[in-house]
Amino acid sequence: MEQTIAVLGAGTMGHGIAQLLAQSxxxxxxxxxSEEALExxxxxxxxxxxxxxxxxxxxxxxxxxxxxxxxxxPDPVEAVAGASIVIEAAPEKLELKRELYRLIERGIRADAIxxxxxxxxxxxxxxxxxxFAHRFVVAHFFNPAHLVPLVxxxxxxxxxxxxxxxxxxxxxxxxxxxxxxxxxVAGFIAxxxxxxxxxxxxxxxxSGVASAREIDxxxxxxxxxxxxxxxxxxxxxxxxxxxxxxxxxxxxxxLDTRTEASESIRRLVRGQRLGVKSGGxxxxxxxxxxxxxxxxxxxxxxxxVEQRDRKLIRLMMVKNDTRTGGGAQ
Ligand SMILES: NC(=O)c1ccc[n+]([C@@H]2O[C@H](COP(=O)([O-])OP(=O)(O)OC[C@H]3O[C@@H](n4cnc5c(N)ncnc54)[C@H](O)[C@@H]3O)[C@@H](O)[C@H]2O)c1
Numbered sequence: 001m002e003q004t005i006a007v008l009g010a011g012t013m014g015h016g017i018a019q020l021l022a023q024s025x026x027x028x029x030x031x032x033x034s035e036e037a038l039e040x041x042x043x044x045x046x047x048x049x050x051x052x053x054x055x056x057x058x059x060x061x062x063x064x065x066x067x068x069x070x071x072x073x074p075d076p077v078e079a080v081a082g083a084s085i086v087i088e089a090a091p092e093k094l095e096l097k098r099e100l101y102r103l104i105e106r107g108i109r110a111d112a113i114x115x116x117x118x119x120x121x122x123x124x125x126x127x128x129x130x131x132f133a134h135r136f137v138v139a140h141f142f143n144p145a146h147l148v149p150l151v152x153x154x155x156x157x158x159x160x161x162x163x164x165x166x167x168x169x170x171x172x173x174x175x176x177x178x179x180x181x182x183x184x185v186a187g188f189i190a191x192x193x194x195x196x197x198x199x200x201x202x203x204x205x206x207s208g209v210a211s212a213r214e215i216d217x218x219x220x221x222x223x224x225x226x227x228x229x230x231x232x233x234x235x236x237x238x239x240x241x242x243x244x245x246x247x248x249x250x251x252x253x254x255l256d257t258r259t260e261a262s263e264s265i266r267r268l269v270r271g272q273r274l275g276v277k278s279g280g281x282x283x284x285x286x287x288x289x290x291x292x293x294x295x296x297x298x299x300x301x302x303x304x305v306e307q308r309d310r311k312l313i314r315l316m317m318v319k320n321d322t323r324t325g326g327g328a329q
Pocket of ligand 1: 008010013032037091093096100117119120140141142143
């Protein structure tokens with residue numbers, strides 16, 4: 001049955017979430033205070049869908065069919081009025097998010113589930129004192145949201161698993177893999193693991209053990225490949241836990257334990273080397289020069305993003321053995 005969903009914020013994450021839901025048959029109301037952001041979102045959705053279709057990934061409807069299911073609006077109250085699920089993907093500023101919730105509080109359906117795509121705030125902080133706190137979760141998608149299957153779900157202490165079930169079901173219908181946390185921790189699961197790996201990678205770089213390229217290759221040509229199939233715990237099972245017991249005893253004292261960003265990242269940031277979006281970071285991205293925005297990437301970077309998306313799709317098709325089509329993932 002067609003559901004009506006509201007997505008609040010049409011930036012990097014919001015447009016991908018809106019696309020994902022529309023692709024799977026929902027009617028989506030997409031709110032953004034910026035008309036330009038809404039226009040850009042619709043253009044990006046059109047090209048994202050074209051990529052998925054040209055890669056023959058699942059049974060994706062046509063560009064026009066997907067866009068026809070999305071209603072853009074500059075009015076948040078209109079966006080949420082008929083929605084059974086509201087997904088907020090507004091900028092990561094606590095007061096801005098809370099102000100948005102206050103705006104929609106009286107307009108949302110009494111049974112609507114409200115989810116935030118926040119990367120860092122806990123549910124209690126976001127909706128303290130709001131009437132829908134007992135129907136609130138964090139639903140943390142990963143960029144690109146229309147492709148990466150993982151969505152981490154963190155329940156507000158007043159929200160039961162049963163209440164969140166329609167959202168979890170919807171995500172599964174869209175081909176996502178929701179992971180529900182049993183306790184609320186900063187960074188949830190995936191970003192904690194990524195941060196631990198980044199800390200050690202930068203430590204190796206700073207210690208002169210290898211170049212940035214060699215360090216990245218050691219991941220993409222090694223454990224990174226395996227991690228798509230078995231996570232760190234299953235990987236330890238395969239290696240043998242007796243082996244990992246000894247490795248842990250020997251290696252853990254050697255690993256980096258710093259408690260703040262490394263000096264080399266600080267130096268790069270001070271020098272405006274912010275990564276792909278500024279033309280360089282640990283590596284060079286000449287086509288990204290002079291671009292300071294988080295979206296609206298210049299052509300060269302846009303091409304690189306499209307190539308990355310195509311490779312991600314092909315990887316997922318091989319991983320899930322859906323190369324011959326049939327099923328979203
Ligand atoms: N970018 C990522 O990789 C990533 C990954 C996971 C989670 N997140 C989280 O998703 C959320 C959105 O991040 P993003 O990267 O899409 O940001 P973004 O800056 O790309 O997009 C934010 C959008 O929100 C709009 N906006 C501004 N004020 C608003 C308001 N009052 N109400 C609704 N929309 C408003 C902006 O016009 C913009 O289009 C943040 O909470 C972020 O932490 C981001």
